[in-house]
Amino acid sequence: xxxAASSTMMFSVLILGIFLLIISGLNFITRSxxxxxxxxxxxxxxLSEKAxxxxxxxxxxxxxxxxxxxxxxxxxFKRLEEKxxxxxxxxxxxxxxLNNIEVSVGNPEHIEEVASRAEKLxxxxxxxxxxxxxxxxxxxSRMVHLIGIAGIILITLITVIIVSNAVRxxxxxxxxxxxxxxxxxxxxxxxxxxxxxxxxxYGFSGSxxxxxxxxxxxxxxxxxxxxxxxxxxxxxxxxPLMAIFLVFIGLSVGFLSSxxxxxxxxxx
Amino acid sequence: xxxxxxxxxxxxxxxxxxxxxxALNNISVDIVKGEFVFIVGPTGTGKSTFLKxxxxxxKASDGRVIIDKQDVGELSVDEIPCLRxxxxxxxxDFKLLPARTCYENVAYALQVIGAGQREIAYxxxxxxxxxxxxxxxxxxxxxxxxxxxQRVAIARALVNHPxxxxxxxxxxxxxxxTSWDITQLLIDxxxxxxxxxxxxxxxxxxxxxxxxxxxxxxxGTIFSDQERGSYIRGL
Ligand SMILES: Nc1ncnc2c1ncn2[C@@H]1O[C@H](COP(=O)(O)OP(=O)(O)O)[C@@H](O)[C@H]1O
Ligand SMILES: [Mg+2]
Numbered sequence: 001x002x003x004a005a006s007s008t009m010m011f012s013v014l015i016l017g018i019f020l021l022i023i024s025g026l027n028f029i030t031r032s033x034x035x036x037x038x039x040x041x042x043x044x045x046x047l048s049e050k051a052x053x054x055x056x057x058x059x060x061x062x063x064x065x066x067x068x069x070x071x072x073x074x075x076x077f078k079r080l081e082e083k084x085x086x087x088x089x090x091x092x093x094x095x096x097x098l099n100n101i102e103v104s105v106g107n108p109e110h111i112e113e114v115a116s117r118a119e120k121l122x123x124x125x126x127x128x129x130x131x132x133x134x135x136x137x138x139x140x141s142r143m144v145h146l147i148g149i150a151g152i153i154l155i156t157l158i159t160v161i162i163v164s165n166a167v168r169x170x171x172x173x174x175x176x177x178x179x180x181x182x183x184x185x186x187x188x189x190x191x192x193x194x195x196x197x198x199x200x201x202y203g204f205s206g207s208x209x210x211x212x213x214x215x216x217x218x219x220x221x222x223x224x225x226x227x228x229x230x231x232x233x234x235x236x237x238x239x240p241l242m243a244i245f246l247v248f249i250g251l252s253v254g255f256l257s258s259x260x261x262x263x264x265x266x267x268x
Numbered sequence: 269x270x271x272x273x274x275x276x277x278x279x280x281x282x283x284x285x286x287x288x289x290x291a292l293n294n295i296s297v298d299i300v301k302g303e304f305v306f307i308v309g310p311t312g313t314g315k316s317t318f319l320k321x322x323x324x325x326x327k328a329s330d331g332r333v334i335i336d337k338q339d340v341g342e343l344s345v346d347e348i349p350c351l352r353x354x355x356x357x358x359x360x361d362f363k364l365l366p367a368r369t370c371y372e373n374v375a376y377a378l379q380v381i382g383a384g385q386r387e388i389a390y391x392x393x394x395x396x397x398x399x400x401x402x403x404x405x406x407x408x409x410x411x412x413x414x415x416x417x418q419r420v421a422i423a424r425a426l427v428n429h430p431x432x433x434x435x436x437x438x439x440x441x442x443x444x445x446t447s448w449d450i451t452q453l454l455i456d457x458x459x460x461x462x463x464x465x466x467x468x469x470x471x472x473x474x475x476x477x478x479x480x481x482x483x484x485x486x487x488g489t490i491f492s493d494q495e496r497g498s499y500i501r502g503l
Contacts, residue, residue: 185355
């Protein structure tokens with residue numbers, strides 16, 4: 001067993017883990033922005049309760065709409081009061097405000113479509129949503145996903161190369177045994193499995209070690225981050241799913257590395 | 269020759285290595301069960317290639333190699349071990365594992381094909397006995413002479429009761445007397461029914477033994493094939 005292979009695996013998975021944390025953090029941030037900038041449908045004055053009810057149902061029937069919430073003039077005023085402080089409201093007249101419906105859209109890519117459809121409904125005065133910020137966020141979240149996938153593939157590949165070289169050293173030391181095994185009729189799987197086990201061992205110990213380090217790093221950095229950016233206090237950190245993913249990647253890389261390395265020493 | 273008794277049949281076999289070297293060129297040979305055959309010729313004439321085609325270390329580029337009625341060119345990679353378990357191989361460099369005793373080296377050949385402890389405990393001492401090395405079963409290869417090392421290798425080749433023994437210059441690293449001892453041992457093994465195919469370029473052994481001799485030519489063809497022959501290359 002080689003310490004080099006184990007620690008190589010550990011640092012590679014650690015880098016992968018840090019990368020995943022950053023990606024999932026960015027993803028989380030964009031998502032929380034997006035859920036704040038849903039579509040607001042402002043209603044004409046003097047709609048009956050029945051008309052409002054039908055409008056709500058109509059909006060809810062769009063597949064991409066997740067929830068609707070009616071905000072009356074009174075409620076809108078109250079919110080404004082809270083936001084600005086009562087004293088400042090002297091200039092605002094309640095009847096300048098409109099009844100409106102807040103619409104939550106699941107996928108930010110559908111916000112624009114929902115908005116334009118809502119605009120055409122009768123009883124709707126106008127529709128508001130943060131078009132620019134939605135566009136930016138969509139682009140950003142697409143980019144984050146792309147970089148995420150490319151990064152995972154790249155780091156995994158590099159790890160396979162490094163670890164398969166480490167495994168190759170131990171296989172090289174046993175090349176004479178492998179040659180003899182083949183000559184006397186051992187099956188390829190019989191020859192492979194000890195090395196595969198070795199690779200899986202590196203994968204497991206390396207990824208387990210890196211998860212522990214990751215949790216440690218998260219703890220250390222969280223105090224600092226939360227102090228500077230309180231809104232990030234909901235950041236996901238090392239989730240069980242991520243831990244399972246990292247172990248899975250470690251085991252796969254270990255398996256693949258061993259298969260590749262043994263393959264080079266197996267003649268027909 | 270009795271058709272049913274043919275254990276090795278090569279039909280128009282050629283072997284061209286990926287680098288373009290034509291090691292064997294349109295060779296046809298039949299070897300009968302129980303025969304002792306020398307494959308002779310200078311270095312580079314394709315003796316080793318001839319043996320490697322039999323245990324499927326190499327695959328013929330053309331023609332058919334039939335071992336005990338089975339076309340080995342048609343074997344899948346996963347069927348090759350099955351063929352090899354029925355063949356014994358010995359080499360000039362012995363190919364023993366230095367960190368294992370004689371006993372363990374022979375047992376190794378059984379272990380790696382999944383034999384049980386009882387089978388190993390039964391077969392290994394008998395095999396070492398048959399090559400006259402039971403007294404040295406706990407010695408390591410480094411503690412043995414060249415001839416003794418080759419005996420261990422022969423014991424390992426015999427332990428699974430092969431139908432054919434492929435010997436690739438088994439006396440190449442031995443002095444003339446020891447070479448003759450090893451050849452005698454192989455002749456003994458052969459007299460008990462095992463087919464032996466031995467590649468060598470040792471003239472004196474070939475001429476003294478008077479077995480069948482297949483002489484390979486430098487262009488990869490068969491120069492001559494004689495019963496009770498001698499090393500006639502160049503005559
Ligand atoms: N694996 C290989 N790849 C390429 N050429 C080879 C290989 N093995 C043998 N040869 C070539 O094939 C020819 C025959 O080799 P070999 O069968 O080893 O001859 P011999 O055993 O009679 O010395 C030689 O020219 C050798 O260089
Ligand atoms: Mg040779």
